[in-house]
Amino acid sequence: MKKKKDNKNKILKFEELSWKKIDELDRDKTIFFLPISPMEEHGPHLPVGTDMLIVTDSVKEAIKTIGKKKPDYNCVLMPTIPIGFCKFNTDFPGSISVSGKTVRDVVYSMGSALGEHGFKYFVVCTYHMALGHLRGIYSAMGKLESKYNMKTVEPWSPYFYNNMVQEREPKLGFDTTKEVHAGFRETSVMKYQYPYLVDESYKKLQSIYRDLSSPRVLGKKFKDLGIKEGYVGSPARADADYGRWFFSETVNMFVSATLDMISGKKTGELPKKIKAAMKAAFWQ
Numbered sequence: 001m002k003k004k005k006d007n008k009n010k011i012l013k014f015e016e017l018s019w020k021k022i023d024e025l026d027r028d029k030t031i032f033f034l035p036i037s038p039m040e041e042h043g044p045h046l047p048v049g050t051d052m053l054i055v056t057d058s059v060k061e062a063i064k065t066i067g068k069k070k071p072d073y074n075c076v077l078m079p080t081i082p083i084g085f086c087k088f089n090t091d092f093p094g095s096i097s098v099s100g101k102t103v104r105d106v107v108y109s110m111g112s113a114l115g116e117h118g119f120k121y122f123v124v125c126t127y128h129m130a131l132g133h134l135r136g137i138y139s140a141m142g143k144l145e146s147k148y149n150m151k152t153v154e155p156w157s158p159y160f161y162n163n164m165v166q167e168r169e170p171k172l173g174f175d176t177t178k179e180v181h182a183g184f185r186e187t188s189v190m191k192y193q194y195p196y197l198v199d200e201s202y203k204k205l206q207s208i209y210r211d212l213s214s215p216r217v218l219g220k221k222f223k224d225l226g227i228k229e230g231y232v233g234s235p236a237r238a239d240a241d242y243g244r245w246f247f248s249e250t251v252n253m254f255v256s257a258t259l260d261m262i263s264g265k266k267t268g269e270l271p272k273k274i275k276a277a278m279k280a281a282f283w284q
């Protein structure tokens with residue numbers, strides 16, 4: 001019987017490798033994945049690590065699939081960085097916000113440490129869609145591409161901001177575009193992935209809707225906007241089946257964006273409007 005090569009179907013964890021093992025990796029056939037999402041309040045019913053837990057799990061699943069589709073590539077999972085910009089809800093304990101500049105510096109430092117040694121492929125994975133956070137990530141990716149000629153991609157925000165979730169999700173009979181934070185979608189994913197971390201009180205939470213993309217909310221914190229419990233949407237509707245769909249959709253997006261990147265195809269782009277808003281926002 002043919003012996004399987006031992007690194008196939010196994011996730012290479014960056015922190016478990018020696019510099020020697022890292023040096024042995026083929027520069028043209030190694031993809032590094034960096035999950036990054038802040039600790040942030042997610043309503044009274046979800047843990048502050050919601051984004052971080054989901055993003056880390058999605059990357060792990062994506063790596064397994066990529067390993068099967070591209071067995072000649074190595075996928076290296078870097079440790080999850082638990083930071084991001086989320087100043088707007090730091091009026092709740094548990095939200096830890098760093099500046100967009102800090103996000104940029106951290107992502108750039110992680111990537112340049114690879115670029116300096118000739119590695120090419122860098123996938124930044126986040127679930128946190130705040131523009132101040134994304135600005136840091138995109139600025140770092142731009143610098144990595146120009147300085148080291150690296151190929152980088154951040155799969156989720158182009159999908160999210162091009163309204164692909166609404167287009168592709170199973171029809172539910174209510175307007176899911178208002179599910180902004182710790183609402184139906186995130187509560188559903190957590191019910192699917194981490195049911196024991198979802199507080200049963202979610203069933204009694206009333207729906208609360210706020211348009212957080214309006215310029216009028218700029219610089220305001222959640223409590224100023226009447227978001228008293230820290231969620232925006234309807235967590236009480238949460239459904240683990242939808243959570244399963246949403247989770248696998250994320251995994252598929254991570255897989256397809258990575259495959260597009262390594263095959264030199266154009267990867268998803270943020271809509272112009274969002275790019276402009278991201279650039280216009282001050283570095284905070």
Ligand SMILES: [Zn+2]
Nearest residue numbers: 050051182186
């Ligand atoms: Zn979240």
